[in-house]
Amino acid sequence: MNLPGNKDIQRLLDEEKSLRSRRQFLMSAAGVAGMGALGSFGFSLNSLAAAATMSSAALPTDYKALVCFFMFGGNDNGNTLVPFDQTTYNSYLMGREGSLARPLGITRLREELLPLVTPSMTDGRQVGLPPEMSRLKALYDQGKVAILPNVGVLAHPTTRTQYQSKTIELPPQLFSHSDQQRFWQLGVPNYTTLTGWAGRMGDLLAAANSSAAVSMCVSLNGNNAWQVGNSVLPYPINAETGAAEFWSFWNSNRRNAMNALNADPRTGNMLERQASRVYNRAVSAQDLMRTSLAAGQNFDDLFTGVPGDIDPGLVEDYMEVQENFKMVARMVDSRERLGHKRQIFFVGLGGFDDHDSLADHGDRLRIVSDHMAAFYAATVRMGIQDKVVTFTASDFGRTLKSNGSGSDHGWGSHHFAMGGSVLGGDLYGSFPSMDIAGPNSVEAQGQLLPSTSVDEYAATLAKWYGVSSSDIPLVIPNIGRFARPDLGFLPPV
Numbered sequence: 001m002n003l004p005g006n007k008d009i010q011r012l013l014d015e016e017k018s019l020r021s022r023r024q025f026l027m028s029a030a031g032v033a034g035m036g037a038l039g040s041f042g043f044s045l046n047s048l049a050a051a052a053t054m055s056s057a058a059l060p061t062d063y064k065a066l067v068c069f070f071m072f073g074g075n076d077n078g079n080t081l082v083p084f085d086q087t088t089y090n091s092y093l094m095g096r097e098g099s100l101a102r103p104l105g106i107t108r109l110r111e112e113l114l115p116l117v118t119p120s121m122t123d124g125r126q127v128g129l130p131p132e133m134s135r136l137k138a139l140y141d142q143g144k145v146a147i148l149p150n151v152g153v154l155a156h157p158t159t160r161t162q163y164q165s166k167t168i169e170l171p172p173q174l175f176s177h178s179d180q181q182r183f184w185q186l187g188v189p190n191y192t193t194l195t196g197w198a199g200r201m202g203d204l205l206a207a208a209n210s211s212a213a214v215s216m217c218v219s220l221n222g223n224n225a226w227q228v229g230n231s232v233l234p235y236p237i238n239a240e241t242g243a244a245e246f247w248s249f250w251n252s253n254r255r256n257a258m259n260a261l262n263a264d265p266r267t268g269n270m271l272e273r274q275a276s277r278v279y280n281r282a283v284s285a286q287d288l289m290r291t292s293l294a295a296g297q298n299f300d301d302l303f304t305g306v307p308g309d310i311d312p313g314l315v316e317d318y319m320e321v322q323e324n325f326k327m328v329a330r331m332v333d334s335r336e337r338l339g340h341k342r343q344i345f346f347v348g349l350g351g352f353d354d355h356d357s358l359a360d361h362g363d364r365l366r367i368v369s370d371h372m373a374a375f376y377a378a379t380v381r382m383g384i385q386d387k388v389v390t391f392t393a394s395d396f397g398r399t400l401k402s403n404g405s406g407s408d409h410g411w412g413s414h415h416f417a418m419g420g421s422v423l424g425g426d427l428y429g430s431f432p433s434m435d436i437a438g439p440n441s442v443e444a445q446g447q448l449l450p451s452t453s454v455d456e457y458a459a460t461l462a463k464w465y466g467v468s469s470s471d472i473p474l475v476i477p478n479i480g481r482f483a484r485p486d487l488g489f490l491p492p493v
Helices: 006-033 045-053 086-097 131-141 160-165 177-186 197-208 252-263 270-294 312-333 361-382 454-465 469-475
Strands: 064-071 127-129 145-152 217-219 342-349 388-394 413-418
Touching: 064 361, 064 454, 127 131, 131 145, 131 361, 131 413, 145 454, 177 197, 177 388, 197 217, 197 342, 197 454, 197 469, 252 270, 312 342, 312 361, 342 361, 361 388, 361 413, 388 454, 454 469
Parallel strands: 064 342, 064 388, 217 342
Antiparallel strands: 145 413, 388 413
């Protein structure tokens, strides 16, 4: 009888591990599919079969990255994408100010707006961006930025009548920060789903990063639900140093002793063995990050400090987001050294919960605009602008009607997608009515009923990223409920 050698045993163990992971993925999908709860996964036998038969031959061999810029608190849509034609602008003033005379003074002055050319708006309406978003507007004019109006979390396509008569399922806890942030990131409006739609993409495509010791999902904003998969997890890093120093506070003797302790094979205790694996993996990732970043560019000249006229209270936020995007650029530059064919990044900025005042909202939008534009310039320098898409997300939008000096929790909001491959210079979706009693408003303060679902937004990004059409329901489970699985702001693949 021929006994297997060490290499054969390791190969068998690796194969068993791979099969076990596949079984766990399929069992998880099948289990969730049977729940029948609001927003439950709509997996079919065909999509399960597609996952089961997925092979390395289907994995991408090119490079692509997605960068999510999450505006925590609920970005005010009313002062982000603003009506520019006089008739709709007057409706905007009446809805937000209650008068054409701007008694509250929180609305954007029409003469200060940066008007946009929007070929898809054929009804005579025009829109513009605030002056603080001039850098993003320049990229829009170059066809590198697309605008996605009135996007929000939906369980089903929903009309105003259905909402008001309560004849359709709605996302739980509408207008709640924590719930809507979570549902946005999960891509499924229920409390039983444990993985985010970026994490599910990672589960399908992580094998493309066959030699990577660092997760493809990297967060500059701590842990998040969006990047959590069954096997892929977010890897939080520091904007200044990269990987957190695992033993930075130890002296060399302690560090060497800890390394030696965890180098022991520990064949006798499963918990000790697993603890050593985790430690060794973390130290290995830290070392790889340090050497990879040190060998690359720093992009300091593209991220050039704080403008002198920004709100002094936002200087720290401005610098933090600047450092975050600079680190994302350095990570993209390190992609080959890290062994990454696919990368997913998460960047965040808080302070958009503008109940008390909209006074600093313009400068927050300036942070968004300036650093997205600087990051795009970094991708151009690397020659991979067509391979990276940056997009915005937020809990929800805010009310059209002001509460006196700020705005309250809303629903639909406007978003931006940026990249060399983005089919920009236009709106993709329907710009809403500015009439508080109109078809897009569902409450007395003018909360917008979303006309585009997060599902459609996410599915468009996932398809460009390399998820096959047959596997889209594994990433965006409820996409079959919506009419537009591809919004068209990215080219077909």
